[in-house]
Amino acid sequence: MAKFSSVSLSLLTALSLVRVGRSTCPVMQCWYTLEKGRGGGLATAANQVQSLLFIQTEEEKHDPESVKPAPDIDHVFFITDPSGSLCHRALDPPKGSIQKPHCELNHLQPQPSSLGWVAPLTDTDQSPLFLQAQWFAATIRGVDQEMSVTSVIRAPVESQHNVILSVTTQTVYVAARLGDPALLDCSYWVDPSSPLHGSGFSVEWRYQFRGSGHLVLGYDGKNDRLSDIREQGATLDFQSLHRDRNASLILSQTRVKQSGTYICSVHVPHLVAQVALELEIIEPPVVSIHPSQLPLIVPGQTLTFICDASGFIPLSLVFSWELTDSQGNVRLLGQGSVSSHKEGNDATYSQTSRLQLDSSQLEQGRGGKLSCVAEHPGGTRRASVSLNVIGFSSPSIEDSMALVGVALVLYGFIKFVSWTFTGSDDNEADEKKKN
Ligand SMILES: *[C@@H]1O[C@H](CO)[C@@H](O)[C@H](O)[C@H]1NC(C)=O
Secondary structure, eight states: OOOOOHHHHHHHHHHHTTOOTTOOOOEEEEEEEOOTTTSOSSOOGGGEEEEEEEEEOSSSOOOGGGOOOOTTOOEEEEEEOTTOGGGOGGGSOOTTOSOOOEEEEEEOOOOOOOOGGGGGGGSSOOOHHHHOSEEEEEEEEOGGGOOEEEEEEEESSTTOEEEEEEEEESOSEEEEOTTSOEEEOOEEEEOTTSTTTTSOOEEEEEEEETTEEEEEEEEETTTTEEOSOOOTTEEEOHHHHHHHOBOOEEESSOOGGGOEEEEEEEEETTEEEEEEEEEEEOBOOEEEEESSSOOOBOTTOEEEEEEEEEEEBSSOOEEEEEEEETTOOEEEOOOOEEOOOEEOTTSOEEEEEEEEEEGGGSOTTSEEEEEEEEEETTEEEEEEEEEEBOOSSSOOHHHHHHHHHHHHHHHHHHHHHHHHHHHHHHHHHHHHHHO
16 A cells, blocks of 8 residues: 655654644644555555644634645544543644654454452443544654554544544653662553543553563452452552552562563443553662682782672673772773573572682782673663782882881891801811711
8 A cells, every 4th residue: 555655754744733722732643553454454564554643622723624645645534532531732742853663553442351359340332323434543652762552533424524432641661670660651541522521441550571461450449349369468459440540450579570561451331441551660780799808919829819799680781800009000801701681589680700810910009999791771870999019119108017027027037047056066076076
C-alpha cells in the first residue's frame, strides 16, 4: 500500500493548519491494520497502511469540509476524545522533531472477558445495542517515554469515531533501587455518557518477562474484591482508584525478580484496554579492595590486589584501576583480570578484578593511592588503599631517625666484628708462636 511520502508530509502540515482554535490535540500518523479479508489475517507489514488521525475534543473540532483527501493516504479518522487523553503534549511533538509518537489502529471485537474474577461485570447483559457499531483500538506511545495510551473507539457511523475507554500510563519506564518502593502509573477513563459507565470495572496487573508471565494483582471494582492470587507487596490505592480512576500499582519493596514488563488492563463490560510499562531494578555495587592495609612495600616487590564488587543489578559492570601519586596525578592501570560473575541469593551479581602491581611502578619514598573503580548504570563506586614504599630519595623525619638508628647499630656491629676478628688474629698469632 501507499508509503508515507514527502507529498503527504507537506499535506499533513497543511492539514494541521486547519485545526480550529488553539487546540493542542494532534493530527497523528498512525499504522492502520486493515480488516481481515482485505489484507489477510495477522497484523503484518502487508496489511498495515498509513492513516491520519485527527484528534479532537468535544469543544475543539477539526473541520471535515476543509480536509482534502490525500492522494496516498486512504484512511483519515476524526476521533473525538472528550477526556483529552489523546491531547497530551507527548503525542504532539513540535514540528520538525525527529521523534514521533508510535501509533497503531486496529479493529476490535467487543466481548465478555473470560477472566474468572472479571465475569461479574457481564452478568447483566445490558448493553448489546450500544455494542453494535464498528470498534477500534488505538495504541499510542508518546515521545521521550513520557506516556502511553490505549483508547477504545466506537464508530456507530462511518464519519463518527468516539473514544469510549482510555487507559493511560505516565511512567512508560520506571527505574527503582533494590528494596525501594515503586509506583507504576496507570489511570483510566470511561465516557460518562456511555451505558458502560457506572456498570463496573476491573483492573488487572500482569507481569511479563521473556515469554512467561503471571498475574500480579486483580481487582473487581464492582464487588470491591481482590483476586486470590496476588504478588506479595503489591497493592492499589483503592480510594484513589474509585475516586480518580487511578489504577497505579504500588510495589512496597522491589526485588530483583520484579524487573520486567507490567501490563495494566482495565475492563468494563465487553471492553478492555491496556498499556504496558517497564520496571527496571537498578542497584550499584558495593566495592571493596583487598588487602585493604599494607605494610611498607619494598622496591621490586610484586603486589596482588583484589577488587570485589557485589550486590549489583543489572549485569553491566566496568572495572578500572587507578594509581594516584602524592601530587594527585592519576595513572590508569587498565581493568585488571576480571572474573566471571556470580549470582547471589537475592539474584544480584558479584564480580572481582585482580591487579598485579610491580612496586617499581610506584614513586619511592612518597605515599600513593591505589583505587578500584566500578562503573555501573546505577552509579560509579570506588574503593582505595594507600601505598607506602620504603625509599631514600627524600627521607621523612621518621625515616631519618630510623636511618640514624640503623647507622648506630651498624657502627656497633662493625666495631664488634672488627674486635672479634682482631681478637682471633691475635689468637692465631699466639698459636703460631707456640708452634
Ligand atoms: C495514584 O495513586 C498513587 C498512590 O496513592 C499516588 O502516589 C499517585 O500520585 C496517584 N496518581 C495520580 C495521578 O493521582
